[in-house]
Amino acid sequence: MTFKTLLTVTGPNQGEGDLKLAADLCEQIDAHLSVLVLEIAAPPSGGEYAAVVSPAWLAERQAELKRLEKRISDVAGFLSQRAISADLSDDYPDTGWADDVIGRRARYADLTILGPDLLTGHTLKDKVIEGVLFSSGKPMLVVPEGARPTLTPKRILVAWDARLESSRAVRESLDLLKGADDVRLVMVDPLEGEFHHGAEPGADAATYLARHGVNVTVDRLPSSNHSVAEVLRQHAGDVAAELMVMGAYGHSRLRERIFGGVTKSMLEGQSLPVLMAR
Missing domain, CATH: 3.40.50.620 (HUPs)
Known part of the structure; x- marks a missing residue:
């Protein structure tokens, strides 16, 4: 397969390392970069969606949405500084559906890049791996810390x-x-x-x-x-x-x-x- 669209997934607690890695790979092979910004919603404090939610949980949701908005703005700023074709999307799924959201987005890319920043996490990393492998039908490239990735390997x-x-x-x-x-x-x-x-x-x-x-x-x-x-x-x-x-x-x-x-x-x-x- 010829890789023309690369996808990377990022969250509010990540820096620019994985974005730079994915952008560099796109420049290397003249590909389009698709970025999905994701904030996984905190579950209700009572455990049941039908239960009366607490003010603390509602406040936490509002804080998550603000973090998501800031991350979207930061990523947009990063992309504006790179000379590559790119698009930016976002979502705010519950934990149980995050992998499906990621999998659906990955279907429209040729390859999903998992960089060192994402690999040091837990929930988001697991959801990206599960979503890409089980819900997209597309491959993923796992890039651990210290590796030198290339899409033109010899x-x-x-x-x-x-x-x-x-x-x-x-x-x-x-x-x-x-x-x-x-x-x-x-x-x-x-x-x-x-x-x-x-x-x-x-x-x-x-x-x-x-x-x-x-x-x-x-x-x-x-x-x-x-x-x-x-x-x-x-x-x-x-x-x-x-x-x-x-x-x-x-x-x-x-x-x-x-x-x-x-x-x-x-x-x-x-x-x-x-x-x-x-």
Whole structure:
């Protein structure tokens, strides 16, 4: 996919770091920047919406709206100083609906950027991850503190396990892969067989990528009593990868998002930008 619209989500308690990161990426590839400013509404003090609300809760809501207005003004000022195409939207959802609001907005972008400022938070970070992965059908780029993100990487590691999520991540990043000098298709403890990686693990995926002009090398790695996430991170460092591409795993149960072990580990302990799709 060619990335023409990048989305970033920001809240009243964030600075300009993530905005600058997203704007810089837009300048790098001549893309449009879409910014969603979000304030998640505090729940009623009584717990039930039908209950009589307290004056303190009403005052808190008013304070939240004022913070939202200020943040909108600050972001608008930031965007006015950048020589990029951009749009700005805002919302004030209840906690239970915030991920749906974010997911709907992310459907109209090619890629959502999660920067270090957002990743240090809790509620908003979780809602952005859940909304993008479960409600948008679009990929996200996770950029941890200290990483140097680029949308023109020359060395990419693809975490491949032959599942649907991996296939979608590869498809969403295909233009990036074609532009790279070195793409490593990495499997950890791959299983042979019709219902796993095939007779020769990685061969089918590598052939598919090669037909698209991707310079791909297949790396089959043993876990050697280490976690899959640890093996992937170590190998990414060994090959000097600038980006990791992987599928995101998990399921939804009564609006509670539960992520698979590798996905959760990669989100929490990563130092390299990761493009995820589900």
